[in-house]
Amino acid sequence: RKEVEQDPGPFNVPEGATVAFNCTYSNSASQSFFWYRQDCRKEPKLLMSVYSSGNEDGRFTAQLNRASQYISLLIRDSKLSDSATYLCVVKRGGADGLTFGKGTHLIIQP
């Protein structure tokens, strides 16, 4: 089983719709969780950290389920500018690097 798994998509979603992605991770020792956004041919940028209690940042909501080892990202009222690849990222702790999922490609259609 891959350490971080995501549905690669693409997800084709009309503007204004709500879309959700899930991500599963295999290492139960993982301590930190993030969603990164990557635009075509650009570097990844942090979208939001994911906390155990769930957290919201504007139209974006992230949730963590440690028991089932999955992370979710919900985007409400989607905009054309939300079109990107969303990377699920997990970190074990200490000096470990980040482990990236392969990303979920989202296309918002007008």
Added chain:
Amino acid sequence: NAGVTQTPKFQVLKTGQSMTLQCAQDMNHEYMSWYRQDPGMGLRLIHYSVGAGITDQGEVPNGYNVSRSTTEDFPLRLLSAAPSQTSVYFCASRLRLGPAKETQYFGPGTRLLVL
């Protein structure tokens, strides 16, 4: 602050050539790392450093060397380029904070083609 900078942006090499990818950050971050991104593979960690003078291997270190003589700079050296090293290389840095606050900043990437 310039953040994380990488040079060159693009490079074409012939098999067997060596080169150094430069990475610098001006945020006084202790932790720096190199990733490669290949289609369908996601980002994979090559090497990382937790401070000046300290480096360690990541998931895919073979064929690459790194050094960290200063806090700011973390160059990646390809010893003898191979076509399998054709990829996009990203350098990243972060402060060594607690696990809940580790925002990692990426450079703009170097696109490398090995013929």
